[in-house]
Amino acid sequence: MIQELLWWVFAALGLGGAIGMISGRNPVASLLFLVLSFFSLAAIYVLLGAHFIGVAQVIVYAGAIMVLFMFVIMLLNLGHDYHNDVRRGAWIMAGFVSSGLIGFALSRVLGDAPATADNAAPAIEASVRELGAVGAIAQPLFREFLVPFELTSILLLVAIIGAVMLAKRRI
Amino acid sequence: METRTLILSAILFSLGVFGVLIRRNAIILFMCVELMLNAVNLAFVVFSRQAGIEGQVFVFFVMAVAASEAAVGLALIISIFRHLETVDIKNFNLLRW
Numbered sequence: 001m002i003q004e005l006l007w008w009v010f011a012a013l014g015l016g017g018a019i020g021m022i023s024g025r026n027p028v029a030s031l032l033f034l035v036l037s038f039f040s041l042a043a044i045y046v047l048l049g050a051h052f053i054g055v056a057q058v059i060v061y062a063g064a065i066m067v068l069f070m071f072v073i074m075l076l077n078l079g080h081d082y083h084n085d086v087r088r089g090a091w092i093m094a095g096f097v098s099s100g101l102i103g104f105a106l107s108r109v110l111g112d113a114p115a116t117a118d119n120a121a122p123a124i125e126a127s128v129r130e131l132g133a134v135g136a137i138a139q140p141l142f143r144e145f146l147v148p149f150e151l152t153s154i155l156l157l158v159a160i161i162g163a164v165m166l167a168k169r170r171i
Numbered sequence: 172m173e174t175r176t177l178i179l180s181a182i183l184f185s186l187g188v189f190g191v192l193i194r195r196n197a198i199i200l201f202m203c204v205e206l207m208l209n210a211v212n213l214a215f216v217v218f219s220r221q222a223g224i225e226g227q228v229f230v231f232f233v234m235a236v237a238a239s240e241a242a243v244g245l246a247l248i249i250s251i252f253r254h255l256e257t258v259d260i261k262n263f264n265l266l267r268w
Contacts, residue, residue: 003172004172007172007175007176011175011176011179014179014183015179015182015183015186018183018186018187018206019186021190021199021202021203021206022186022189022190022193022194022199022203027196027198027199030199030202031202034202034205034206037183037206037209038209041209041212041213044176044179044213045213045216047172048172048176048216048217048220049220050216050219050227050230052227053212053216053227053230053231056230056231056234057212057234060234060238061205061209061234061237064238065205065237065238065241068241068242068245069198069201069202069241069245072198072245072248072249073198075249076248076249076252076258078198078258083259085194085195085196085199085259086193086194086195087192087193087194087195090192090193091193093192094188094189094192094193095189097188097189097192098185098186098188098189098192099185101181101184101185101188102181102182102185105177105178105181105184105185106178106181109174109177109178109181110174119221119222120219120220120221120222120223120224121220121221123223123224124219124220124223124224127224136224137224137227137228137231140224140225140228141228141231144225145225145228145232148232152232152235152236155235155236155239156235156238156239158239159238159239159240159242159243160242162242162243162246163242163243163245163246164246165246166243166246166247166249166250167245167246167249167250169253
């Protein structure tokens with residue numbers, strides 16, 4: 001019961017944050033609305049039983065990535081940049097595309113989707129009880145997904161080197 | 172709760188697409204892309220309740236890709252800002268036909 005109530009509260013906060021981000025004129029305000037949206041999504045992950053993902057969402061997204069955005073906004077001094085940057089002619093096309101996407105997704109979710117039986121939820125909960133919230137993710141991550149995990153580290157290294165190469169004045 | 176969360180994820184993704192289409196500030200475009208990645212993460216977490224814990228592992232990979240994308244993209248924005256003194260994409264017309 002309380003979970004249902006919390007779900008509605010955080011879903012409303014997440015949607016409100018997203019709408020505020022798109023409609024905000026000031027980049028700093030947009031960024032703070034996006035942080036609100038990401039925190040609400042972290043709460044929804046926890047409500048769905050994905051505790052580790054919820055914590056990683058707060059640390060990685062709402063912490064690291066958003067601080068990076070904030071640094072760039074302050075570095076480029078865009079906080080006073082209030083000139084209108086909304087494309088005037090794109091409203092109709094954007095509304096058409098987005099409502100088409102929502103309609104397609106809703107027809108897939110509500111139409112021919114099978115009844116949402118939580119097949120794997122009891123197994124996940126048992127694994128969280130046995131191994132802890134981190135261990136339940138770490139077991140498949142370091143067994144079946146070991147090669148993609150190592151490739152992720154190469155990806156992050158390439159991203160670091162690329163970012164330094166692009167942003168540095170003289171190498 | 173699962174069906175409602177999938178609908179929320181669809182709406183958030185469409186809001187991200189809407190933002191990418193109507194805004195011209197490059198930093199806000201990047202924020203909208205992050206919003207779309209988060210909507211996909213939400214769908215992955217919902218499906219992990221039906222298909223197993225692997226969905227949450229994929230969310231982990233998506234977060235790593237999003238972090239690298241943000242780092243490289245913001246470095247690109249800084250390097251473009253040095254040349255053009257703006258982040259409005261209507262001025263980025265060197266590769267536009």
